[in-house]
Amino acid sequence: MRSLQQFLSDYGDSHQNPLNQWIHIVCVPAILISTLGLLWLVPLGSWLGLSGAAAEWLNGATVLGVLSGILYLRLSFWVFLLMVGWFAVSVWAIQSVQSAGWSLFWTSLIVWVVAWAVQVYGHKVEGKKPSFVEDLVFLLIGPIFVSIEFAAKLGLPVPHAQGAGGNTPAQNH
Template structure:
């Protein structure tokens, strides 16, 4: 498996244009949130016969989140912790939407479609295919790319791929 530095360098090559970078800074978090929201709707806890107080939290999002955590942990502890925080914030938002009576699947589907449309527009501006066209694992690298940009904007010289 490639190192985090190698993944980020490859991802960065396809994301040089400032417009594409800005679109990614906005849309990658929206895509992560909305993807988790859609996966949250795929409940498996009840199917497994778990008690109701636990069952609602056992879904494709939480199971997938555990698998993604393992991937990020192989890259670096820092990345695993950052992405765990991102997952936790997303879950708070998901639970808030549900608690407010919003149709989680409909909201997340709309956000997901709009964010992906903008992402593809960004790649049109860039004149480059999305990185995941080369390797699907780049779908997990996008959030790390965003976090690296945030670290640099905050003046942190120790970027995400230097665990």
Template structure:
């Protein structure tokens, strides 16, 4: 498996345009949230013997994917990647539970956000003039959040999402 640096360097190759980078800063978190929101709607807990009625709604395709696919994948890359994946997942789950607790439609909200954010991302890649990285390797769908965190970290520390040149 490639290293985190190799993944991020390859991902960055098709994300050079500032417009595309800003689009990703907003749309990658939206897609991450919306994907987990859609997966949340696939219940698993009620089919597992011995799972209480209180716990069953929280055992779904989203939580199972996060725990058994996402977190191990990020941990293989680095502990910091695991922390990023865990925080993004927990924030997404909190938003999902909040939506449901307010009686709003998680299906419609997640589906709308997912479609709109992907459409904007594809526009960003049109502006970039490069296809999305995941077209060559689906693993890049998991690298997007790490790329965005790199951009956010750079923004916080330098005031810009773009690397400084010396």
């Protein structure tokens, strides 16, 4: 498996245009949260005969969270912690949509479609295909990259997230 630095460097190769970077900073979290929202609706716990909170919390989103957590932990502990944070924000957003009485399905689907459409536009501006076309693992790398990219754009230090040449992804652009 590639190292975190290799993944970030490879991902950064197709995300050098500043407009495309900002599109990704907005759309990758939207895609992450809306994807988890859609997967939240896959009732694995109910299908397994569980009831109550166990049935509610054993769903497609939590299973994906655990499985992707294994990859994130293999990359580094700080990446794992970062993505636990993203998962927590996503669950909060999902619970908020449901508490507001909105349809989680339609809200997630609309956000998902719009965010992907804008991402496609960003890659048209970039002139390069999305990284996941070559390797689907990049779908899991995107949130890490944009977290680092956004922190770097804000001038925040990003320890342990050095890309090619010892620079953060934002500095590589």
